Amino acid sequence: MLAPRGVPPLSPAWLSGTPAAAPLHTRWPFSTSFSTAAATPGSGASMTGTGPSSTAGTTTMGPASDDGLDPLERQRARRAEARESKGPMPQRGKLVDAARFRAAGGHGGAGVAAFEPVGRGRNLAALGGNGGPGGDVLVRASRDAPGLHGIMTSVTGGRGGPGGAGGQSGGRGVDRVVEVPLGTTVRLGADTRGLQQQQQQEQREQGQEAGAGMWVEGGEVVWEDVPDDEDEDEEVQEEDGELGDEGEELKSSERPGSDDEGTTIGGGPHGGRQDSGVEHVVELTQHGQELLVARGGAGGRGNKSFPALAGRPAPDTSEPGQPGELRWVILETRLLADVGFVGLPNAGKSTLLGAITAARAKVGAYAFTTVRPQLGTITFEDGSRLVTADIPGLVQGAHANKGRGNAFLRHIERCRCLAYVIDLSGGTGSKQGGGRGGGRRKAPPRRRDPGLEEQEAFASLGTENLTPAEQLAVLQDELGRYSPRLLEAPALVVANKLDAVADPAAALAELAAATPLPIVPVSAAGRVGLRRLTEALRVVVQLGEQRKAPAVGPN
Ligand SMILES: Nc1nc2c(ncn2[C@@H]2O[C@H](COP(=O)(O)OP(=O)(O)OP(=O)(O)O)[C@@H](O)[C@H]2O)c(=O)[nH]1
Ligand SMILES: [Mg+2]
Structure with missing residues (x-):
């Protein structure tokens, strides 16, 4: 099935007065030339992935001296110190x-x-x-x-x-x-x-x-009924344990206005x-x-x-x-991430996330390998960072909640900028390329979530049958129908699977003719063009921030 035509044209207003028809977009402050020969693993950015980094105690300090403490208090102090020395307990790298x-x-x-x-x-x-x-x-x-x-x-x-x-x-x-x-x-x-x-x-x-209060014993005041905070700590620890591998991420029932995904907060802080x-x-x-x-x-x-x-x-x-x-x-x-990867199933979003960050999202040659957004962090040489989110694949009809599209669109809404990930080898009739699993299609593994059966029914709606321009049209159409504002977000197009296309220049030219957005050709699996991509993502985010600046002023 072909993608619907007549997608509303994107407004490139945030890229002031630049021509839209160039085959490759030279207005970017990075080179748009590409080579399938030169692998550019990583980028000027280091790949720090989703490791723990956000919690910063100013310092840690054990008890200075236990002099004057009773044995119980000393024991507590020792245990507290041992807990401290274990360091932070990071939560897992998922959303x-x-x-x-x-x-x-x-x-x-x-x-x-x-x-x-x-x-x-x-x-x-x-x-x-x-x-x-x-x-x-x-x-x-x-x-x-x-x-x-x-x-x-x-x-x-x-x-x-x-x-x-x-x-x-x-x-x-x-x-x-x-x-x-x-x-x-x-x-x-x-x-x-x-x-x-x-x-x-x-x-x-x-x-x-009766008799509650304080008395002196062995030179120290003893408070009756002062709660034993160590026991209280243990209780809390048990509660921590129950949260299991969810870490401290809240269960959906604990969040105000959360959806069935358990990741979207509705109604705002007071709603x-x-x-x-x-x-x-x-x-x-x-x-x-x-x-x-x-x-x-x-x-x-x-x-x-x-x-x-x-x-x-x-x-x-x-x-x-x-x-x-x-x-x-x-x-x-x-806000979920600086950049959200938006694409049809199998476009290579997770492969891309893994290639430019240290996140290890699952990759598979079947639709809906990713069922929850995954986060990864790109750290640049100057120390600045970008958080990227790999959003599960969207299918045609996502705006009407097909393939659980609404939940995924809500995640997209919460990204500062978008990167449309397109399978450049799609719709060409070519059977090479990872989009088709490099010739070997793995069976979807057993999954716990029963809602995924519905998604599997849409497994044929990956990138396979659609040309790059059609994929982009489907994505923009779904975003526009869900919320026209999504089409105004700063965006670029990542033309992935460059290695799987016989004539990449022609494929890119065809895609460029269909969109005014900048296009960055890459091969996530072959690790080609990744440095250019991370720089481009940084530019998009910066331009988005500049564009936002006047909007947040007094009105
Ligand atoms: N040839 C080739 N294959 C790729 C490339 N990038 C990804 N693939 C393959 O494409 C298939 C799908 O990749 P994923 O990264 O799981 O795709 P996805 O977009 O995350 O898919 P969903 O999670 O289902 O939405 C896998 O078989 C990858 O190995 C690439 O640059 N070249
Ligand atoms: Mg994926």
């Missing part, structure tokens, strides 16, 4: 547009009881210092944060240092910062530790708990269902904007801070530090 982590303010340092002889040694003065406050956990918006896919599952502020003899106060615990992309919505759950303490306080006030217990919703839009999500606990008082009564021995009372706030933090971002 994450919502993530959740547990934020725990650092435990306050213990105050100490210490004495100094006064009056020819006959009396003792109390000189035990206060413990330092625990470090806070903050969420900071950064234009360099690649996405939410590297967020740690649990972030704990540094522990406050214990007070010292001689009246010295303990040091402040180190703050931990989680970096998120601009436009991330942060939803803060209730402070579970605070709530627990509040409940216990209420129970005490109602007299249900969706409120998660129970969620107290605050804040959107971080400015680079460097910070939100304190869990405050560190107060340091305990040393005995120098307790009143000395005349004629009585110096007070030997000191307090342990207070635990920090503990709450779930839910992060959501609407």
Whole structure:
């Protein structure tokens, strides 16, 4: 079946006043010549893929000294240190547009009881210092944060240092910062530790708990009913475990307005269902904007801070530090990637993602090998980064939800720029080329998702029967019918499978005649033209940003 004609012409307004009919588009600041002989693996960009990188604690700090801590507290400190030394627990490289982590303010340092002889040694003065406050956990918006896919599952502020003899106060615990992309919505759950303490306080006030309070034991104040935060930690850890290989990515039922894919957030930060217990919703839009999500606990008082009564021995009372706030933090971002790969099934999108980033998306010579968007990061020599998303293949009728097209179109909507990935060998009758599996077609593996059976019914709608220009027409038609705004996104065309075409120049010229968009010829499998492609993607994103600039000004 041929693609529908009469696709609305793309407006190349963002490429000011340039001719549209050149066979290869020379207006780009990179060369459009190509050679099938010279493989250009990678690019000036290094391929960092989807590795964890977005969470940045400013520093980590174990307990400075356990002096003055009781054995239980020392054990906790050791365990906390061991947990810290394990480093971040990255989430897997697949799409994450919502993530959740547990934020725990650092435990306050213990105050100490210490004495100094006064009056020819006959009396003792109390000189035990206060413990330092625990470090806070903050969420900071950064234009360099690649996405939410590297967020740690649990972030704990540094522990406050214990007070010292001689009246010295303990040091402040180190703050931990989680970096998120601009436009991330942060939803803060209730402070579970605070709530627990509040409940216990209420129970005490109602007299249900006789004898609740504090007493001095072995020179230290013991608080009755202070919750055992270590046990609480264990509970949370178990909960982490239950999330299994989904990491902390939210289940769709936990997200406001999420679709069956579990990846799209509808209704905006305030439009969706409120998660129970969620107290605050804040959107971080400015680079460097910070939100304190869990405050560190107060340091305990040393005995120098307790009143000395005349004629009585110096007070030997000191307090342990207070635990920090503990709450779930839910992060959501609407922007999925800088560039989305849009193409029919089998066009080679996943192969391309794997070739220009370190992401290892599954590749197969059958339609719908990719069932969920995959992310990869290109890191350029100057340190700048681009996040690319491999979106599952679209079929004709996607706008009417054929082949689960709506879910995929929603992902496309959330990409800054688009790269139409076209199989240059399509519709030529040639049987070479990976589009046809290089002659060997693998059977689709068993998949867990029952909805995919429907997709398999569309397996014949890959690139096989359509010429490059027809593929592009189908894609643009589907995007335009779903949302005309999608056709205004900055875009380029990636003419893939160059190696599988007998006369690439003719095929490219034919494609160029059908679109004003820049065309970058590549062979993802042969690793040809990849450097030029990554540079071109960077230009598209930059041009998109320039174009956007006046639009965001005051109107
Ligand atoms: N000859 C040739 N084959 C390629 C090239 N790029 C991809 N292929 C083959 O094309 C087939 C489909 O590749 P994928 O990367 O899985 O295609 P896709 O667009 O991700 O497909 P879906 O996930 O189903 O949408 C595989 O057999 C690849 O080996 C290329 O540059 N040249
Ligand atoms: Mg794929």
